[in-house]
Amino acid sequence: MxxxxxxxxxxxxxxxxxxxxxxxxxxxxxxxxxxxxxxxKPGKAWTLVVTLQFESETDVNQAITDWKVVADYCAKYEPFLYHYEIGKSDSDPLKLHIVERYESKEKYLNVHKSGSAFLEFRPKLKALQDAGKVKIEGFSYQELGEGFVM
Known part of the structure; x- marks a missing residue:
């Protein structure tokens, strides 16, 4: 059979x-x-999308390494942070995109930005920015809760 x-x-x-x-x-x-x-269905999270355009591959790789420390910290201590991911552009190896989804904008402003890992990472990125080694752009939005998340 x-x-x-x-x-x-x-x-x-x-x-x-x-x-x-x-x-x-x-x-x-x-x-x-x-x-x-x-x-x-998704919630109504507040989302931040940041694009980092670097001048050198060395700085890209160092930023990814430094960012991983922040991501590990956030996974452990920030339950209000739903999504925190970095990706490399498939058309430009010197461009990174970071997508961050928070329970609220207030949690981002009042808790995430005062976390120890963020406070260590941000000055490193700012130094690169001040030296003209990275250009930072971004936008944020309030999700409407329409659509779906798989």
Missing amino acids: RITHSKSQLSIFPYVLLGVCLGVGLTSFFQKSSSLLSPR
């Missing part, structure tokens, strides 16, 4: 396996895990 499965049956397999491993009945598992199976 040959057993065949459709792609949709196989895509649900990890959830069934997880339910079995957790000892949860399949009905209650799917009721409790509906958020795993459908998109979630």
Whole structure:
């Protein structure tokens, strides 16, 4: 006897396996895990997007290294910070983008900006900026809560 499965049956397999491993009945598992199976609406976070245009690859690499320290600190001590990610432009290796999502603008201004890691990182970036080695641009916005987050 040959057993065949459709792609949709196989895509649900990890959830069934997880339910079995957790000892949860399949009905209650799917009721409790509906958020795993459908998109979630975003909150109304305050978002900051920063672009850093460097003059040298050495400064880019050092900024990434220094930024990782801040990111580790934020992950540990700033639960109001929902998303904190750095990326390198795919068209310009000297350009970095940072996306930051906060519970509120007030948390960014009053807590994040006074954190020890930020207070160590920002002067380093400011020194590069003052020396003409990096140009910093950015914008922020208040999310409306429309759309989805996967």
